[in-house]
Amino acid sequence: MNNKLLWFAGVLLTISFLFPEGVKFPNTPAPAPAPAPAPVPVIETDPELLKILSAADTADKKRISGVYRALAEVLTRDDGKLVTTTERWRTLHANTLTLAIDTPGKYPGLDVAIERVFLTTVGTDDVLPNSGATQMKLIKACEIIAASAEK
Amino acid sequence: MSDEQVFENVYDVVNAYESGFIGAYSDTEAADRLKEDIAASGGQPNSAMACKEFGLSGSGVGKLSLPVMEILKLYPDCLPGGAQGRGDCVSWSARNSALGTMCCEITSGKPDPESGRLEGAPDVSDAGRLAGVLSTEAIYNWRRHGGDGWSCAAAARVMLKESGLWLRQNYPEIGVDFTRYSSRNAGIYGRNTPPDSWLAIGKDHLVQTITEVDGFEDLRDLLHNGYCVSSCGGESWSSSRDENGFSERTRKGWAHALAYLGVDDRPETIAKYSDPLVLVQNSWGEWNGGGTKILGTNLDIPVGSFWSRWSDMKNRYMVAVSGVNGWPPKKLPDYGALGRI
Numbered sequence A: 001m002n003n004k005l006l007w008f009a010g011v012l013l014t015i016s017f018l019f020p021e022g023v024k025f026p027n028t029p030a031p032a033p034a035p036a037p038a039p040v041p042v043i044e045t046d047p048e049l050l051k052i053l054s055a056a057d058t059a060d061k062k063r064i065s066g067v068y069r070a071l072a073e074v075l076t077r078d079d080g081k082l083v084t085t086t087e088r089w090r091t092l093h094a095n096t097l098t099l100a101i102d103t104p105g106k107y108p109g110l111d112v113a114i115e116r117v118f119l120t121t122v123g124t125d126d127v128l129p130n131s132g133a134t135q136m137k138l139i140k141a142c143e144i145i146a147a148s149a150e151k
Numbered sequence B: 001m002s003d004e005q006v007f008e009n010v011y012d013v014v015n016a017y018e019s020g021f022i023g024a025y026s027d028t029e030a031a032d033r034l035k036e037d038i039a040a041s042g043g044q045p046n047s048a049m050a051c052k053e054f055g056l057s058g059s060g061v062g063k064l065s066l067p068v069m070e071i072l073k074l075y076p077d078c079l080p081g082g083a084q085g086r087g088d089c090v091s092w093s094a095r096n097s098a099l100g101t102m103c104c105e106i107t108s109g110k111p112d113p114e115s116g117r118l119e120g121a122p123d124v125s126d127a128g129r130l131a132g133v134l135s136t137e138a139i140y141n142w143r144r145h146g147g148d149g150w151s152c153a154a155a156a157r158v159m160l161k162e163s164g165l166w167l168r169q170n171y172p173e174i175g176v177d178f179t180r181y182s183s184r185n186a187g188i189y190g191r192n193t194p195p196d197s198w199l200a201i202g203k204d205h206l207v208q209t210i211t212e213v214d215g216f217e218d219l220r221d222l223l224h225n226g227y228c229v230s231s232c233g234g235e236s237w238s239s240s241r242d243e244n245g246f247s248e249r250t251r252k253g254w255a256h257a258l259a260y261l262g263v264d265d266r267p268e269t270i271a272k273y274s275d276p277l278v279l280v281q282n283s284w285g286e287w288n289g290g291g292t293k294i295l296g297t298n299l300d301i302p303v304g305s306f307w308s309r310w311s312d313m314k315n316r317y318m319v320a321v322s323g324v325n326g327w328p329p330k331k332l333p334d335y336g337a338l339g340r341i
Helices: A001-020 A046-052 A059-080 A086-100 A110-122 A133-150 B010-018 B028-040 B047-054 B067-074 B089-108 B126-128 B151-162 B195-203 B218-222 B265-271
Strands: B210-212 B229-233 B256-264 B277-281 B303-309 B315-322
Touching: A046 A133, A046 B151, A059 A086, A086 A133, A110 A133, A133 B028, B010 B195, B010 B265, B047 B210, B047 B218, B067 B089, B067 B256, B089 B151, B089 B229, B089 B256, B089 B315, B126 B303, B151 B210, B151 B229, B195 B265, B218 B229, B218 B256, B218 B315
Parallel strands: none
Antiparallel strands: B210 B315, B229 B256, B229 B315, B256 B277, B277 B303
C-alpha cells in the first residue's frame, strides 16, 4: 500500500518537473487573461465653481453635491416623461433649490456660475424638448456641479 | 353640402350624422387643384413618391406609432378639444392633423426642413389648450359657401395657401376671440371669404406641405414619422370600445371627417384583430365609451377617439399634413438657479 502511494507521489512530482506550467489537455480552454484595470472615470469639474466653493463649509458642499446628484438621478429615472421640456426642468430645479437651500447668496457668484454650467453644457437658452441629447446634457451639467462641490 | 345646422349637444350631432347630415363630401375638382398647388409649391402630392423620396418607406412596419402622445406631451388634455357645434367636422379633422404634425416636429428636436430653425411649443392659455390649442373656426370660414359641410381636399388647400395654424387666443385686430370654440365664430364668413386682415394672420403659420395618402403602407409610414392625417368618407363606427379601445364599424354611415393620430402594425395586434389598426380622433366630444388602454401598454387614448381596422376605413380620402410653419422656440429666463443658491 505504502509503495503504491510512493509511486503515485513520484509520478506526480515527475510530471510537475516536466510540465511546470501544467498539463494542457486538448479541450481545456486557455486561462482567462487577468482583467484590465477599470478605466478611472474622468470627473469633469468647473473651475469657477471650484474657486467659489474652495472655502465653503463641508456641510454646504455636501448639500450642494447631494442636491445635484439627486437631480441627475431624477432626470435619469424620469427619462423625459414628466420633465418634458427644459422649461419644466427649470421649474423643478428652481423649486428644489428653494426647498433645499436655507441661505441663498451665502457664496456670492455661485448661482451665476451654476447658470453658466447649464448654458454651456446645453448650448442654448431656447426651450427644448427634454429628450435624447438634451436630457444627457442636463444630467451632465448636474454631474459637473456635484463633482465640483465634492472636490 | 347641407344647410346650416347648429348642434346643442352630443346627441344632436350623432343623430344628425346618423340621419344623413352631410358634414364631409368628396370633391374631385378640389382634390385636383390641391395636387396642382402642392406640386407648384415644390411638394410631393403622391404619398408613395414622398415616402420613397424621403426614405420613409417601410419605417413603420410592425410598429406601434403614436404621434398622439406627442400632442398630449406638449398639451395635456387638449384632445378632443370640445365638440363640434355645427357641420364643421372637416375643419376639426384638419386642425387635429395639423396639431399632430406640429407637435411631432417640435418634440423631434430637429430643425424645420424648410426654414432650418428649431421650432417651439407656443404658449396657449388653459382654456385654449382644453379647446384644442389651434382654432378650427379660422379654417372653416374659408369654405366658400353659405351652408355646412366641406371636403378634406378643399380644407387642406386652405391650410396650405390661406389660413394655417391659429392659436386659440383673442385676435383683437380682427375682432374675434378664438380662445374657446364657437360654432358662431365658425360661420362669420361663408359664401364670402374672410377679408385681408384674416389672410394676413392666416398666412403667418401656413401648412408647408400636404400629401394625398394612398393605401395602408404609406399611411403607416407617414404616421410613424409624425405626419398626421385628415380623412373624409362615409363610414361609421360603434360608440362602444372594447378593452383595448377598438370599435367595430357599423352600417349606419356618417358623411364625416376624422383625423388619424396613430397606427398599430404590431404582429400581436394584427393577430388579435386580423388587421392593423388606425387611431381615429373624432370631433364629437365624449360621444363614445369603453376601454382606453392601448393593447399591451399602460397608455390611454384620448377622449372621443377609437381604434379601427384598416380594412374598415380603406376607402376614405386621406391627406397627410407633412410640415407646418410653426413658432420659434421660447427662451428660458434662466435655468432656475439665479437667486436661489
